[in-house]
Amino acid sequence: MRRFTRTLAAVALAATVVAGTAGWASGNSQRAVTGPPPGSASWRADGVLGRELPDPGRATPAQVRAFFGRLDAAEQRELTERHPSVVGNLDGVPLELRYRANALALRASHDPRYASLAGSGRQILAFDPRGRGQVAEVFGDLRSARHVSVVVPGSDIDAGTFDRRGDVYGTPAGMARSLYEETAPGGAVIAWAGYTTPVGLGLDAATGGLAEAGAERLTLFTAGLAADGLPAPVVFCHSYGSVVCGIAASGLGATDLVVFGSPGMRADDVAGLHTGARVWAAKDDTDWIDDVPHVEVAGLGHGADPTDEEFGARRVPADDAEGHTGYFAPGTDSLRAFAAIAEGVSR
Structure with a gap:
């Protein structure tokens, strides 16, 4: 029973979903955004530090954290300014660098949807447009x-x-x-x-x-x-x-x-x-x-x-x-x- x-x-x-009845509204089918952060191809090809950068699609957060822990402040700043979309969205990057990177990415965006996110004092830990x-x-x-x-x-x-x-x-x-x-x-x-x-x-x-x-x-x-x-x-x-x-x-x-x-x-x-x-x-x-x-x-x-x-x-x-x-x-x-x-x- x-x-x-x-x-x-x-x-x-099934009937309510397909027909949109009994309180269910019709929805638009979405394609999930997955994979590494935007700008990952440029990141992988960048030899500015004279060493291979961690692959955003394969490196674990622990590996990413260890890599950034070996960099000095100037090297961290260099990567943040060159690749804000990667640094701002790559899990394992120290949070202070992510804040800085996403502030840069938001200021560079001209999409009015994101204007409020660029406001002073906001701590944006991820931003993927x-x-x-x-x-x-x-x-x-x-x-x-x-x-x-x-x-x-x-x-x-x-x-x-x-x-x-x-x-x-x-x-x-x-x-x-x-x-x-x-x-x-x-x-x-x-x-x-x-x-x-x-x-x-x-x-x-x-x-x-x-x-x-x-x-x-x-x-x-x-x-x-x-x-x-x-x-x-x-x-x-x-x-x-x-x-x-x-x-x-x-x-x-x-x-x-x-x-x-x-x-x-x-x-x-x-x-x-x-x-x-x-x-x-x-x-x-x-x-x-x-x-x-x-x-x-x-x-x-x-x-x-x-x-x-x-x-x-x-x-x-x-x-x-x-x-x-x-x-x-x-x-x-x-x-x-x-x-x-x-x-x-x-x-």
Whole structure:
């Protein structure tokens, strides 16, 4: 009977995705931006230092960090100025160089979508203008932080919507800033929009292709943080971002994994994530995600609801959050709980 019920739910899911009914909007198919940073070909061919540079497509973050650790300040500056798009996006490069490189790349860009990102004082840890654009921004002093959090967003997020004025707490910058302001001094929060997200709620949002590509990028990103000697992160994953985090869970090196407004993590339960991280889940009663069938059949859907008791995640209170993007709103129980998890108080 259970299998029959799940099959019916899967058929219903397929119908809503293909036909765009029952609240699902039509989405545009996206091609994931993957591979090494822009400008990698010029980087590989550059002999300015008289030695081979690490291959952006093959070198691990630890190898990249070791290479930069052998350079003096003048050599680091030379590479940053000659290849800002590579230095700014290559996991394992010291974060101070990445800030500098991305500031240079943003100033050289004439795309109005990125004008606000070039503002004074912003700490841009990644900026890739390919496709719809990918960005990561740091709130706080990451180098001296005692605890680090990473916020992974869901659908419809790119460089142009990274910090939009409308629906602030549905944006990575808005979520990260709110969490940073709620936590005690001494922490840092990274808003990571470093993968190609689905547009709308069509087939991309119901399948795992973009999440798989995003999981690979997220794993490299957190490995880069580790290579730079930063604390193991707490990772917060919203909506489709929780699918990314579920696939990446075993390789993130996170202390805690927090999902909210999740359509599923491509796992039946916490054990299926193969992670040593503590897993937390939140969903408020007004979140439309509750109308999405929590199944995974024939590649459609993302599996069990992480807030179900059988899943085994620790439940985060979210009764006063509103809708799908209200979890980081100031004054909510969910934000207070998120801050306690980020600080290590709830362990």
